[in-house]
Amino acid sequence: MKESLILVDEHDVAIGTAEKIDTHRKGLLHRAFSLFIYCADKKMFLLQKRSKEKYHSGGKWSNSCCSHPYKSETWFESLQRAVCDELNLSLYINKDISCKSSDSPVYLDKTLFFAGSFIYSSKYDELSEHELDYVFIYVVDSAFNEINTNPSEVSEIKWLTIDEIEKWIEQSPDDFSTWFEKAFNLVKKSLGNL
Structure with a gap:
């Protein structure tokens, strides 16, 4: 089955759909999401290193799931699918959550926080990203001891504090996906609400 992405205008109004690779070849603006898993007791975020097999940004560090x-x-279906595909995890969230890019930062249920959204574009050889990226934070009480990642999606994971991530970005910004810093900035602004 071909994966149909939701094409939008700059105000997040849906204007159609298109197949995933075609969307990235043409650089069409589409909805996306970046999910950060946050461990409340250790104040750490789970980052992943994207598999070299990914169609772009392979080997780059990024948020927990995107x-x-x-x-x-x-x-609910979209978040569950992606977290299962990449990290082999299930999220315990309300099936009836809803969200719009214009919404203020807010808890959508007791574990899932919407931090905001942004538009960005990046070129990768023959492909490009042009996304309206929704940023979510999933709050857990303690860090998962074992995560059986999907090696075709994720090659490595790390739990890191805000300070550790900021220092890493400052020293080696090219280690990260092109969208990571913008998404991470929204997460940092939301920390007082978590």
Whole structure:
């Protein structure tokens, strides 16, 4: 089955759908999301190193999970699918969550926080990203001891504090995906609400 992404205008109004690779070849603006898993007791975030097999940004460090909502998927279905595909985890969130890019930062349920959204674009050889990226924070009480990642999606994971991430970005910004710093900035602004 081809993966149909949701095409939007700069105000996040849906204007159609397109197949995933075609969307990235043409650089069409589409919805996406970046999820950060946050361990409240250790004040650490789970980062992943993208597999070299990924169609772009392979070997770059990024947030815990990222993907696109597919046509006719709810936010619950989209988040669950992506976290399962990449990290082999299930999220315990309300099935009825809803969110719009214009919403203020807010808890959507007791574990999932919407930090905001932004638009960015990046070129990668023959492909490009042009995304309206929703940023979510999933709050857990303690860090997962074992995560059985999908090696075709994720090659490595690390739990890091805000300070450790900021220092790393300052020293080696090219280690990260092109969207990471913008998403991370929204997360930092939200920390007082977590």
